[in-house]
Amino acid sequence: MSSLSSRERMLAALSCQKTDHVPCCFMDFQVLQKRSSDDFDFFDRQTTLGLDTRVELPDLPIHFDPAVTMSTWKEQPKNSTSPLLHKEYATPSGTITTVVRQTEDWIYGDAVPLFDDYLAPRTKKYLIEKPEDLAALRHLLVLPTDEDIKEFRKAATAYKKYADDKGLLFSGGWRNWRTDEITVVGGTPGTMGIDTLMWLCGGQAPLLWAFDQKDFLKELIDIVATWNRRRMEIILDTGIQLVIKRAWYEGTEFWSPSLYREFIAPVLQEDIAVTHQANAKFGYISTSGTLPILDQLMDMELDAIIGVDPGMGKGTDMQAFASQAKDKLCLWGGVNAPLSVEEATTPEIENAVETALSTFEGNNGFILSPVDNILNTSKEAWENVLKFIEVWKSKTA
Helix, strand or coil, rough: CCCCHHHHHHHHHHHCCCCCCCCCCCCHHHHHHHHCCCCCHHHHHHCCCCCEEEECCCCCCCCCCCCCEEEEEEEEECCCCCCEEEEEEEEEEEEEEEEEEEECCCCCCCCCCCCCCCCCCEEECCCCCCCCHHHCCCCCCCCCCHHHHHHHHHHHHHHHHHHHEEEEEEECHHHHCCCCCCCCCCCCCCCCCCCCCCCCCCCHHHHHHHHHHHHHHHHHCCCCCCCHHHHHHHHHHCCCCEEEEEEECCCCCCHHHHHHHHHHHHHHHHHHHHHHHHEEEEEEEEECHHHHHHHHHHHHCCCCCEEEECCCCCCCCCCHHHHHHHCCCCEECCCCCCHHHHCCCCCHHHHHHHHHHHHCCCCCCCEEEEEECCCCCCHHHHHHHHHHHHHHHHHHC
């Protein structure tokens, strides 16, 4: 029988303290979310499965300066099957534009969002290309209105009460399901940093600016970081116990350890400090290219790396993580979602769970999860999810 509540177990793991057994909390569970009628039904369904559920706050709304006007138009280039979507933001400080290829798999119709992973591989002209664009960008990254904050706090009260009543971890900052603002803002940006640059500038330009336009890059990062941190402070004010920051594009697949130290670490250090001042834990989603910056992350007193992926991640060797981070940093993940759960055989699932548990045996900071997401809607994939949970239960009983 468990001696700790799910919340106590998760907080102990996040603090690298001894738990009654290894917790299992899915970092992302989109298949189950889509089956659920609302957030609370989603949380209930996870708890019924026996998982260590985290009660996730909705995202804060993202609005632009009321003075901003937007226009979108379509162009059909010659010798191309993909139309071009043009999006223009006219602000009091200038006009900035982006151009995106409307490929067959484009999910936004004739709209172009500000933030989304669909943008980077389809963009022909990025929104931010030069220092003169930054003044206009400031009008897109503004704080929520007083009414937004009031409504957010009102909703947060219900989420907090639910978490308290159920003994579940109360978290905020990021969750991977979309909002009603999809055509304006995009997917689910949540608490973010360099990920924003991937959508605003692409993956290559910021790396070049790091060498030949450092002041421009630092100002851009500061604009995003300041806006993000003010939003994070509003979220922390609700009393959450864990803030999650998405950082898929902050790993060393993009940024060298030295560039990370110069441009990204100062922002993350301040985010962690603000979070700790609010008596909350800080989780950092980094599923690939993490090991070369592990020492930097531990020096910053990061609480958890979310997304340790042995299957598809690079620089995520589990044995190395287990050795270097033991009792210093919580590691969350351990099993690849598509390869070792959704598309796996029963013996492969059993082996993946057993390998993760044995690798981190003796590490007080470990939370089991498929990485990143459970997306496959087939009956077979769902049966595999249940098998994954069954194996976890049997091995940690």
